[in-house]
Amino acid sequence: xxxxxxxQVSYSNQLIADFEKVIATPKKSTxxxxxxxxxxxxxxxxxxxxxxxxxxxxxxxxxxxVVKDGMVVDYLGAIQIVTQLKEELEEKLGEELxxxxxxxxxxxxxxxxxxxxxxVEAAGFEITAxxxxxxxxxxxxxxxxxxxVDIGGGTTGITILENGQVVEVADEATGGxxxxxxxxxxxxxxxxxxxxxxxxxxxxxxxxxxxSPVIEKVSSIVNHYVxxxxxxxxxxxxxxxxxxxxxxxxxKKTNIPTFKPENPMFVTPLGIALNCTQEIL
Numbered sequence: 001x002x003x004x005x006x007x008q009v010s011y012s013n014q015l016i017a018d019f020e021k022v023i024a025t026p027k028k029s030t031x032x033x034x035x036x037x038x039x040x041x042x043x044x045x046x047x048x049x050x051x052x053x054x055x056x057x058x059x060x061x062x063x064x065x066v067v068k069d070g071m072v073v074d075y076l077g078a079i080q081i082v083t084q085l086k087e088e089l090e091e092k093l094g095e096e097l098x099x100x101x102x103x104x105x106x107x108x109x110x111x112x113x114x115x116x117x118x119x120v121e122a123a124g125f126e127i128t129a130x131x132x133x134x135x136x137x138x139x140x141x142x143x144x145x146x147x148x149v150d151i152g153g154g155t156t157g158i159t160i161l162e163n164g165q166v167v168e169v170a171d172e173a174t175g176g177x178x179x180x181x182x183x184x185x186x187x188x189x190x191x192x193x194x195x196x197x198x199x200x201x202x203x204x205x206x207x208x209x210x211x212s213p214v215i216e217k218v219s220s221i222v223n224h225y226v227x228x229x230x231x232x233x234x235x236x237x238x239x240x241x242x243x244x245x246x247x248x249x250x251x252k253k254t255n256i257p258t259f260k261p262e263n264p265m266f267v268t269p270l271g272i273a274l275n276c277t278q279e280i281l
Contacts, residue, residue, distance in 0.1 A: 005233070005259075012140050012261045019048060019056040019266055026058035026092045027051075034058075034093070036100040037136075037273030038082060038120050042067045042153025043176055043195070044239055045078070046269040047085045049097065054274060058093055059266075060085045063195075068154055072115045082123035101129035101276035103136045103268065105150075106157050106169040117281070128277045134159035134169065136271035137237045140261075146233040147226050149218075149250070150268065151240040153177055156218050158225045168229065172221045176240035179214050186210050204244035215246055219253035226256065236260035237267040 029051035039046040045066070049058040064081055066074035090097055102116050120127050134148050134157060141148065144164040150157040153176040160168040176198075184194035197203055222234065234256050236247055241264040251258035261267055 008142050009259065009261070011142065012267065015056065015140060015270055016261055016263050016266050019059055019270055020263065022049075022056045023059040023061075026089070028093055028095070029057055032095050034095060034097050034099070035273050035276035036086075036097050036125065037269050037271070037276060038100050038102045038123075038125070039269040039272055040067050040072065040078060040082075040102065040104075040116060040119065041239065042155070044153070044265070045081050045085065046266065047082070047089060048266070048269040048273040049089060049093070050270075050273045050276070056270070058089050059269075060089055061269075072119060075115065075119065078119045079122045082119060082125075086123055086125070098126055099128050099276055099278055099280075100125040101131065101136075101272050102127060103131050103133045103272045105152070105155055106132045106134060106159065106171050126280045128279055128281060129272075129275045130281065131272070131275055132169070133157060133268050134166070136275060137268045139271035139274040140267045141235055141237070141271075143233075143235060146235055147222070147229075147231045147256075148235050148237060149222055149241075151175055151218060151236065151238040151246075153239065156221055157238075158222060160226060160229050160231060162229070168225060170225050174214070174217055174221060175238075178217075179211055179240060179243070182211055182214055183207065199242070201242075201244060208243070208245045208249075211243065212249060215243075215249045216253055219250050222250065223254055226254065231256055234258040237264045239265040241265075 033052040035050045037048040046061040051057045066078040148159045155171050155175050158170045180195045247258045247260050
């Protein structure tokens, strides 16, 4: 691992570790300035809050089914959850959270950007940025060359960068939902129970062989998009990548060194918050 890569990984892991701490114990900003990121994920909605120095000060998340394949399917439910999370954090911080940024999967800008904006505005935010998820993730990863693979609840998003520029963006309908369906079928348990079982790290060693075929399918999707480019490194983000050992299988199937932060679930939410400003759209 190069020195530059070590520094990138160290920064990402430290930022995420700091965020995990303030989820449990929020820290008030001395200036009262806050920047919020709203991540409307397929299986989880995350609010991340930074102070004026772009340091994590608070956060909250809730598992939900208001988004499917990157598209909001329960508009009122999404507003209700974002509103509740916002109010909970405001009570802990003793301040109004006014400004926020949000993001959406690549390729859905023309279809869903208005809905995302309406959700966060209906929850009481003033939106200052609406960006694609890979751009948000890269605010944390700081990649100039390589592929960001975002395995979310409904889709796998792939972004290829060369010299700091995005040269390819794709989104395929294979993600955590498919992993959960495999667990549900293999163990004969309801989808909700299978999802909980999958998220428990204690079960990951047992589940890895069961889920290997789905991981290999993701790997084949990644291979398809990286093949035309000279991709030397793959970076994993998204809640599904929390599965212990997923990076080993993807690296083996793609033949490309594959890395992931210690908690890839929070990369995109933090990147969204890093893109928040005080200039309203």
